[in-house]
Amino acid sequence: MAKNKKAALQNLKGFEWGGYESKTLIPTGHAELDYYIARGLMEDEEFGKFDESKVGGLPLGCICMVYGGPGGGKSSLAYRICGYAQRMGLTPVWFDVENSFSEGLSKINGVDLSKIGRMRMYDKDNPEDVFYAEQILDSVADTIKAGADVIVIDSIAALVTKAELENSAEKDTMASLARVLGKTIPAINSLAAANNCLVIAINQLREKPGVSFGNPEGTKGGNTLRHQSSIILKVNKLSSKDSLIYVEGDDGEDELIAGSANVWIEKNRFSMPHKAGINVPVYYKPYFPDIEEVIFNTGRQVRVINKRKSVYSWGDIKVEGRREFIEALSEIPNMDDLIEEIKVAAEERSTPLPPEILNIEAHQRFEKGSEDDTAEEAEKPKRKRRTKRKAAEPDKSNLEAVTIPAAEEQPDL
Secondary structure (H helix, E strand, C coil), rough: HHHHHHHHHCCCCCCCCCCCCCEEEEEECHHHHHHHHHHHHHHHCCCCCCCCCCCCCCEECEEEEEECCEEEEEEHHHHHHHHHHHHCCCCCCCCCCCCCCCCCHHHHHHCCHHHHHCCEEEEEEEEEEECCCCHHHHHHHHHHHHHHCCEECCCCCHHCCCCHHHHCCCCCCCCCCHHHHHHHHHHHHHHHHHHHHHEEEEEEECCCCCCCCCCCECCCCCHHHHHCHHHHHHHEEECHEEEEEEEEEECCCCEEEEEEEEEEEEEEEECCCCCCEEEEEECCCCCCHHHHHHHHHHHHHCCCCCCCCCCCEEECCCEEHHHHHHHCCCCCCCHHHHHHHHHHHHHHHHCCCCHHHHHHHHHHHHHHHHHHHCCCCCCCCCCHHHHHHHCCCCCCCCHHHCCCCCCCCCCCC
């Protein structure tokens, strides 16, 4: 009898028994943030043991909400995720609800504009017809079904419902967006899981009117999106001088490449809670360093790598030119000694080390594996930077309706 019950349960449609398939992870480009988001997905069979050979990130098949104040770096973070997704051969689609898609900022973060779908929120032939929230969210669902791998909605707060568009400002349409999201977001979440698609919903930080006690901050659209999101990231802008990030240029002068934002992982269904903010760069210029360049920049910062005129030195190694010295680092046999010296000097100076240095073995294995994957392609230089690699273009012929290579060609919702 017990066996018959068990067999009947196992034959039920829609149920899965045993372990789930491992999820594909898309890096955010910030190693420490990737680690804390996905460490629960990267534990091996021995519970609690982290496998450093794996690189973390956001998993496909769920909703991730990114919210914060204006100018904090929310869109920059989403651009960078799209850029890494493209390198993995995945197809991103951007719903430009705010009509603020920046080609310059997206290129800085590694996005190939010819391989990202961009959807405007108005009819090109009839500009006075603005698409309302219900139409846009239905289009998001259709785009998931069509095979998009990553979808960015920028932003939820900019969605305008049909009731708000058709009624005057005097008429009360309070909570109309919350009602619309309450009906559509659960369906989008289910479709994302079924089609292995990552949906990044960008939202804005608002103050609740009339709140005298407790936290007055909130997000637009009610609580449905918060409940349905597997990951919630809060992005806070940092504006102090210490938050600016400089690297030494090839001419030996310090070059400003980024500001900083502080990211809190407010919710994470895939890992244990992380109760501390993580500082991440918000880039002003393209910057995708390999591990040797990270070691060089950190070594210069803590004065382990010295410079005299245009000659850089560490130990017995002396090379003229910044780029040439970084090239030489990839061939030295005692790299571990240099890293250990950097760690000691950083501790003495109370200088925080980048996660690439702290997790050096994982990044070396990741870069080596990436180079092995592309070894059969056309002839390449001896030392390959990840920014130069071109991911194989996926077959996404059924995405023609939503993938728009040129800004002039926009699909109908």
